Amino acid sequence: MPNRFIVGNWKMHNTISQAETLIQEILGIYQANPSVELAVAPPHVALQAVARLLAPTPITLAAQNVCAKDEGAFTGEISPPMLKELGCQYVIIGHSERRHLFGESDEAINEKIHAALRHELQPIFCIGERLEEREAGQTHSVIQRQLQKGLVGLEPKDLGNVTIAYEPVWAIGTGRAATVEQATEVHAAIRSSLTTHWNLNSEQIRILYGGSVTADNAHALFQSPHINGALVGKACLNSESFVKIAEIAALD
Ligand code: PGA
16 A cells, blocks of 8 residues: 555645745654655745745645646646746645636646646646435536546556645635545545556555545544545644645554
């Protein structure tokens, strides 16, 4: 099994100086453990400052979004080479807020995944159903569609560099996390689909759960062998709760 992976998605929180303070707080209490990789995804403008503070540490850096183009007339966009030069190892792609608030399609997300991989940025590829889709019994068809369309054109070797994050939209920012049974069921389906369609050993692929993960529910979630870590939103904005989740991931 791969080591566990805990990623803090800061979303649009923290100015540069606030970002520096939060990282200093995390570094003050975090004891690295080889069984867990910890990453933070600050807003683009804080990446450089955070990269400088993380350079001597094992904590890795992720961006929250990326443009599918390498350069050109794309006002307001940030390219993969720009993120790479800033020291990002990962980039979150297809987060539900990008899909639903900013209209990103499965096809656009697929283009971004290819662009990231071309520049040796490892995508953290998010998928997840909305509440009405779950209630209509469409969870699996939505997940399969997002997975198939998002990963079109990738070779099995590319998939080794992709982390998948299952984030049910109804669980994000609601305080209502999926149960370990609900998450496990979808994670298992994702794994079996990866094995069937890409003919690879899906045990090697990290599948994270995201959606209202806290220090209180992390232990239960990590009991599932299918859950390889967490994409954490609100709880990563507090150094203590973020580090606690990483510690729980190491202990279990
Ligand atoms: P949340 O966000 O932990 O605040 O629910 C998770 C995410 O959006 O990645």
